[in-house]
Amino acid sequence: MKKLIYILFINILILSKSHALIEIDITRGNLDPLPIAVSPLHVDIKSEEHNDIKIKNLGEDISKIIEQNFKNTGLFNPLKRDAFVQKPDIAHLKPRFEDWRLIKAQALVTGKLLIKDGKLKVEFRLWDLAAAKEMTALAFTTTPSNWRRVAHIISDKIYERLTGEEGYFDTRIIYVSETGPKNQRIKKLAIMDQDGFNTKYLTLGNELVLTPRFNPTNQMVTYMSYFRNMPRVYLLDIETGTQEVVGNFPGMTFAPRFSPDGKKIIMSFAKDGNSDIYTMDLETRVVERITEHSSIDTSPSFSPDGKFIAFNSDRSGLQQIYVMRSDGSNVKRVTFGKGIYGTPVWSPRGDLIAFTKMHKGRFYIGVMRTDGSGERLLTENYYQEAPSWSPNGRVLVFYRETKAGDRGEGFSAKLWSIDITGYNERKLSTKTDASDPSWSSLLSK
């Protein structure tokens, strides 16, 4: 597990700061995705054999992952490789730009790899075909088993160079895996790479688990478990597998989330029919009560600067979203639209709050400014909720359920993602049914 977590060595060879001709505007829905050619990485013949990994295919495999990542963004159109006009090794040295332009490519990715002394050495280049120049080049070394992460890191670097925004490919999603009939669901914590590979189960399914959330600064997770039939918030270190109950509350704690600095957990504590919001400092163990109101206060989420908290409350009668200072003062209702609102989640960029809206038996995932203005509904369905932000604040992942028949048949729960532009709605591939997704920050940051 450790080697997966460690940041790869990245040696920057050249980082061209010159102004490029190709740029992608990701603030609007992109109906004209950028045609990009991802040449298979050239595999150096001097490469040693490496157990289990087919070195010969590695160049091709890595380029396929990059292509898939790009395709999933909806911003790029990876071109078919049978149209490619140059061999990978030659193209990597210096592409014949006019030939690549002929197949309508605007950007080209080339690279090569080598395994030596048990280490995988990879380099890649991104070429601006219109300007006929190199935009970015990077080389790095890692353990061969990390080859999928290599593909994701390359994808991130290219995305960054072309969009001016941080990527989100070298990330993972933690979620609740669901199996079994609808009224006897078995739920386990599961984690996978953002592209659906490397699924691992973190609990056995002996007790009900809900709402896992990543610490934005490391690989710790907070979640809710019914271990020994006591519904409580837990803290889990996914590197070591150690876990502990958060705080010593004489009743149900739920709806946990980390503060942006990762040092506190904010959650609800229910007592005598009333749920209020509390924080616990993970180092000092000091518990603070943030709300004190006879209504239900839950689903708290900090602003990225830590100064504010968005939360869900029914103090006005039905579920609405409120924002307050992080000490609990200055509570303001921000949702006044038709219907009821839940699950506010503050964007990592700070400018938006994502939410679930329920209106006339339909469920919507939407975003709004932090004062509640500018509401935009991104997707409507029979049932969906629990948005979680990609670390760059451009994509939301959430879960969606289908209608069930008499004996629960036809029921499913799946993860979906959508850009905050409202475009590019897409089902994520998971090994089982899935709910309550939470997106990690970049692993190699």
Next chain:
Amino acid sequence: MTLNTNLKNILLVIFTTLFLSACSTAKKAGDIDGDVYTGKETVKFLAAGVPDRVFFATNKSSLTTASRATLRKQATFLRKNKNLNVTIEGHADERGTREYNLALGERRANAARDYLMTYGISGKRISVISYGKEKPVNPKSSPLAWSQNRRSVTVKVN
């Protein structure tokens, strides 16, 4: 003309009969008053004549007249069985966000607990647990199933 009027009356009677029977079938199949389940399906008994659960309206945790009657029966039963402790499980339907439903289930279970306590049952004998929408008794996605799932259930623990 007379014939015509007669015919009209007959038709009216037929329609009224059809309409009324349609109503009564709907009510029988529905077993929902407003939005609260009033039927017997899914209900179990702590003892003869003592139902184990009460039902709630959407997003509500207030007790209906029928719910209070059920809980008074539970209180009488608990007074007679002094060594018995119970857990009240609070539940919600699937048409709401998970976290809010956990809070709502807790509020419903406590509404039942508070009522039992006003009828002289010690709070020490009653624990509560909320399952939110995690344990539907009826897995169907229909208003009837949802009304059966919005419930608090009193369960014997010893």
